Amino acid sequence: MALGKGKSPGPDLSVPLCQVVPIPSSKSVGMIDGKVWQGQRERGVEDGPREMRRLGVLDKIKDLGHEINDYGEVDAGEESFGEEQKAKYRQYYEYTERLQSMVEKSVEENNFTVVLGGDHSLVYGAVSGSQPKGLIYVDAHSDINTPLTSCSNNIHGMPVAFLIKELAEYIPDYGQRVPPCLNANQVAYIALRDVDPLERTILEQFNIRTYDMSEVDRLGIDAVVAEILELLGNTDLHLSFDLDSLEPSVAPCVGTPVLGGLTLREGIRICELLRDEIIALDINEFNPRLAKESGDCERTGLAGIRIVQAALGLQRKGPLTSLKLPKP
Secondary structure, eight states: OOOOOTTTOOTTTOHHHHHHHBOOOOEEEEEEEOOTTTTTSSSTGGGHHHHHHHHHHHHHHOOOTTTTEEEEEEESSSOOOOSSHHHHHHHHHHHHHHHHHHHHHHHHHHHEEEEEEEGGGGGHHHHHHHSSSEEEEEEEEOOOTTTOOOOOGGGSSSHHHHHHHGGGGGOOOOOOOOOOOOOGGEEEEEEEEOHHHHHHHHHHHHTTTTHHHHHHHHHOOOHHHHHHHHHHHHSSSSEEEEEEBBBBOOOBSSSSSSSSOHHHHHHHHHHHHHHTTTTEEEEEEEEEOOOOSSHHHHHHHHHHHHHHHHHHHOOTTTOOOOOOOOOO
């Protein structure tokens, strides 16, 4: 039926009312899958990136108004790195070099880079590629053992040691191909609660700033982040986020859960406070195969996605829209 003379046609319902504004802070985001499991012994963590994609991480980033450049995966393969020390570390260094190259390319071509893990051994390549002015490491563990201090010999408990210049003399010569890129005073930790004795020795000997969960409880997460930014500065930082930093009830599908962790709200708040200061984020240790109950996998993956969204500008009060409020 034709509209009567003088009648308003009303709002154009062909245009979605929830369209997100491509605001000036919209970014080009490079996405990389760090498909590596060999830094520990539990298979399945290499499937973390694929599962986060299945749960919609790319669409949720696009919904924030960002453009995605997808670089695919840097795959460490199916075979373990083995037990013979030199061969093991040579393979790890080779993987690190490939990931470094991909992250470096993404950082050059985009405003922001996200690396989906994968176990936390990938942070050596991710940070070497982003070349930040500081590293904020959110983790239940400090991952700063050396090959000579580690009791487990799992590389995912060592990558920060490979990144710190002052620790180079404590690393055996296994053909390291990517040089350390950070000074000890360029690293800060949040959420520690499971640190080996010699790791604590390293942290204290080199005066590395740490905020364990007791300090998070005492100070509050806003004050913790403010102190870290005062130490590291406010630009070109790399945020490395291990999902085991969260309380296990929030992120059950991780290989080394530790009770007493961050709430999801605290994890989100960290990202909200840092979103204008970071150039890269890696998020890791999501292992879909470790689900024990229905919903565990989705709960963990969606927690990880929420962290990514928060780092990229998600506003908890809701998005802006590009349309005026319609009138009848």
